[in-house]
Each structure stands twice: as structure tokens, then as C-alpha cells.
Amino acid sequence: MHFYGKLVVAPLNIVLYNVFSGHGPELYGVEPLSFYFINGFLNFNFAFLLALMSLPLLLVRAVLLKWPLHKVTRLILTLSPMYIWILIFFTRPHKEERFLFPIYPYFALTAAVTLDTAQVILYNVLPRGVRRSHYADSTGWFSAGFCFLYATLCVSRVVALYQGYHAPIDIYVELHRISNDPQIHTLGPDKPVNVCVGKEWYRFPSSFFLPGPKWHLQFLQSEFKGQLPKPYGSEPHATRQIPTHMNDMNREEPSRYVDVSRCHYLIDRDSEDWTAQEPNYSSLPDWTVVKQVPFLDPGR
Numbered sequence: 001m002h003f004y005g006k007l008v009v010a011p012l013n014i015v016l017y018n019v020f021s022g023h024g025p026e027l028y029g030v031e032p033l034s035f036y037f038i039n040g041f042l043n044f045n046f047a048f049l050l051a052l053m054s055l056p057l058l059l060v061r062a063v064l065l066k067w068p069l070h071k072v073t074r075l076i077l078t079l080s081p082m083y084i085w086i087l088i089f090f091t092r093p094h095k096e097e098r099f100l101f102p103i104y105p106y107f108a109l110t111a112a113v114t115l116d117t118a119q120v121i122l123y124n125v126l127p128r129g130v131r132r133s134h135y136a137d138s139t140g141w142f143s144a145g146f147c148f149l150y151a152t153l154c155v156s157r158v159v160a161l162y163q164g165y166h167a168p169i170d171i172y173v174e175l176h177r178i179s180n181d182p183q184i185h186t187l188g189p190d191k192p193v194n195v196c197v198g199k200e201w202y203r204f205p206s207s208f209f210l211p212g213p214k215w216h217l218q219f220l221q222s223e224f225k226g227q228l229p230k231p232y233g234s235e236p237h238a239t240r241q242i243p244t245h246m247n248d249m250n251r252e253e254p255s256r257y258v259d260v261s262r263c264h265y266l267i268d269r270d271s272e273d274w275t276a277q278e279p280n281y282s283s284l285p286d287w288t289v290v291k292q293v294p295f296l297d298p299g300r
Helices: 010-018 024-028 034-052 054-065 069-090 097-125 135-165 167-179
Strands: 193-197 215-219 265-267
Touching (some): 010 024, 034 054, 034 097, 034 135, 054 069, 054 097, 097 135, 167 265
Parallel strands (some): 193 265
């Protein structure tokens, strides 16, 4: 209430905009059901599959061990939030990986439950002569093998992401070095500095990466035709004011753009599929390359 000047219920606003509005969430793109399965496997590999199997396997375990009904009911209620969340978001036409982030802890929990259940089921099918006093003593190799596979795939993905996509962070960190290099940054300390982005606008990490309050992110027109972000104003209680030049239909807002002649620095990605609005800036005579970092082009 303090920052917005009124009561704001974010979850309610999300539901009203995405479910009960006339346009729904389709304005920001539509993805098939496979989108979440692919992203879930990329982030959690085989643990994601175990998480989805947790409830069916628990019911099998309950039948094998003849659990009482109240115990089965309690376990179903414990696991149900994850399945309810999946049921809601997997069926929405607009899908984003961040929509699954709130239940990431549930993926870890239910995967562990499935792994433990699999050990119990495996213990019950082993010959009696092989079984020990506790199921974990006889099937520990199973969980250890899975954890080794899971950890190996997780580390490989972390390395792959860093090797392929660390370039934007490296470039924005470089701005701090440039701001302290008088041979490159010749503007005075009190002069405003425009750091411009075109097609790479969505990889801007945070304003904390800009060297100071006089440095501003600016947008160049590109092939993207949606509504770009707009920063809060600098006046007191700016967060309580409704910003101008906004719309709730994701329509392009031309007021966001600046002319390239106003840019002091430009952050862009070289690519072969350049267009009139997305030229290969590094090859133009008006620009000098200060820093380059390799970046993975998944399309190639």
C-alpha cells in the first residue's frame, strides 16, 4: 500500500488479467503443452519425471504395504498443490518457464518421495535372501546411482549455460570498467549517458549493472513489435502514479524509442539475419567495438 498508494492484491490482478479479461494471456504468445515438459526436463532432468510420477507410485506403495485410508488421504493432500498448479498452468495457452518457478521446491520434494517409493517397491520384489532388515540397506545403490546421474546432468547444464550464454552479463559488467577509463569514456561525470539496446532488450539484467544514476537504458526500434518496459519517474512517490503511454494490449509504443544518434554505447548481438531495423551495428563506420564476447546461436 505504501509504494502504490492503494491496496494491491497481485495474485488477484494476475487472475483478472489472464483469465477474466477479454483478451486473456494470448497477447504474449502461445506455446504447446510440450513447452513445460521440455523446460521441466532441462531444469530438473530425470527428477522432473520422478516428480510427475510421485502420486501414482505412492498409491502403488500404499496398496503393497496396505496403508490405512487416513494415511493415504494425508499423502494425497500433501502432494496435491503441485498437481493443482500443473493442472492450471499447463492448460493455459500462454506459457513461460517462470510460471513453474513457485513449485520448484515441490519438484525436489516429490522427486525424493518417488525415489524413496521406488526403493520400497524394488525391495518388495527382491528375493527374500537378498533383502536386509531395512529397505534402504538393500536398495541404497539405486538412489545413489540416480543421484550421481542427476548431479552429473545438472553440472553439465550449468556449464553449458555458462559457456553459451554468459556474454550479456560480461558485457554489462564491462560498463563499469569503461566508465572509469578516460580514454574510452570521455563524457564528464555529470553528463547523462545513454546505453542503447535493440533486439537484445530482453537480456538487460538490471539497472544495478549501470555504473551510476546518470546512466540510462534506452531502446532502439527493432523487429519486436510489442510494448517495451518503461521505468518509473524520478519525482517523489513516482510508484504511486499511473505512467503515461501504457496499454494493456501489448501494442507497440513508439514513445519508447530513441534515435541511434543519441546513443553513447550500444549493446547488440552480431547475427547473419540482419534487417533494416536490426542492422549489424559492429560493421557500421559510426561504431567502434569496445568489447566482444562469444555467444551461442542456437539457430545455427
